Amino acid sequence: MRRSLLLAAFLSAGSAQAQASLPSFEGQIIYQVMPDRFFDGNPNNNAGVDRSNLRAWHGGDLPGLTARLGHITRLGATAVWLTPVYRQQAANSFDTAGYHGYWPADFRDVDPHFGTLADFDTFVKAARAANMRVVLDQVINHYGYEAPAVKAKPEWFTPQSRCEASADKDVDCPLSGLPDLDQSRPEVRKMLLENADFWRNRGVNAFRYDAIKHVPGDFLKEVLARDRAAGTWTLGEWFDADTGTVADWQKAGFDSLFLFSLQRAMRDSLMSGQSLSRVSAVLERNGELSRPGEVALFLDNHDIPRFAQGSLFEDEGQARTRYALRALMTLKGVPVLYQGIEIAMRGGPDPDNRRDMRFEEAWTPAERDVFEAARSAVAARKASSALSLGSQTLLPVPVSLQDDLLLLTREKDGQRVLAAWHGGKERRTYSIKLAGLGLTASDQAVTQSLYAGQNAKVSVRGGYLHLSLDGRDAAAFALK
Ligand SMILES: [Ca+2]
Ligand SMILES: [Ca+2]
DSSP: OHHHHHHHHHHHHHHHHHHHHSOOOTTOOEEEEOGGGTOOSOGGGOTTOOTTOTTSOOOOOHHHHHHTHHHHHHHTOOEEEEOOOEEEOSSOBTTBOGGGSOSEEEEEEEOTTTOOHHHHHHHHHHHHHTTOEEEEEEOOSBOOTTOHHHHHOGGGBOOHHHHHHOSOHHHHSOGGGOOBBOTTSHHHHHHHHHHHHHHHTTTOOEEEETTGGGSOHHHHHHHHHHHHHHTOEEEEOOTTOOHHHHHHHHHHTOSEEBOHHHHHHHIIIIITOOOTHHHHHHHGGGGGOSOGGGOEEESOOTTSOOGGGGSSSHHHHHHHHHHHHHHHTTSSSEEEEETTGGGTOOOOSTTGGGOOOOOGGGOOHHHHHHHHHHHHHHHHHHHOHHHHHOEEEEOOOOGGGTTTEEEEEEEETTEEEEEEEEOSSSOEEEEEEHHHHTOOOOOEEEEEOSSTTOOOEEEEETTEEEEEEOSSEEEEEEOO
């Protein structure tokens, strides 16, 4: 008895210690940049640039990103994720250039369109000076179609016969026809592991691993163990991952994955007007995650249509994006904002979701409003340890209200925040019995939202929670 208690105490202390030493991004806010489409800081590297063609290079580069870091810090993001900056295949494939970075020819060099390795180092130094972390995209599944290595080292690639015979075609067959690296070969594993070291040694804090669904699991585990030992945070892209997939890969050694199922639910509900119960259904599964605070939460990215594109009307798309940005900032996890979401940029599927970023001097008043809402929600999240780091409890909203109302609390060190999302079209006041929500709270005078520039109020009296919210809006309140 005594021995087993001691053993249990030892094990829990051990796991708490292991947990404490894991790389963490909890409390961070990541801003996703596609450098070619961000800002052109050096017109001298613009070979083949054609801004009228979404499949061509547009001239954005690392000096441009460094020059515009102020935009990202003004929004309040604390980390920058760059899509790949590797040297790309020189030729086009399918009338498309390697502007996106996913057609590598040399994993240890910067494409001349993006600048030089020295420009990369200058960017990392500037990010560090601005107290920002750097997340770099890593491709470990393939080379570009026309990469010289494909002809020079044919033995590095998965033979067609293995693809045909394979029971796991996702892993062993080419993704979109791309030359598929054979990670069962020691020299290929070594090359890929040392690529990570190469960028880590240049000051990168985290890797976003592309297309992990297509990479052998045993190799991924080797990659992750090495990253973890070096203190590098890892974020995997398993396209369409739901909570169960994220939970499995957190167990296998990833710090984080993108939660695609939440993106879909937020699109369907907050943008397309379906029931908020779609979002609740995803959040209800949070208990399956070993580290829910690390999971990457996003509204759109460079592989799916823009969030604002979900409405036919520009003003509607802007209003609903503002709602979704405020909502996102109430959730436990690591918010990831793709360049342009802060002004509700529109765009359909790839490549239309990769339009050139537009900065403050070019914004319309409506875009300015979306940015201000994003900025104030980010600021409120960062100012509240409950919002950025606290536990999350989804409250049981009465069934008759579940389509239009989602409530949750975030709590840390005795600080408590109530988040309220309201999907109804019109402004509404709700009075809900605290007991029914499983909530205990002392009486509280009318309190405004923690988000600036918003007309949202809460009060507690006589065992009831009173909420007053604009239509299609999300708010966060300090709750005693
Ligand atoms: Ca340029
Ligand atoms: Ca593969």
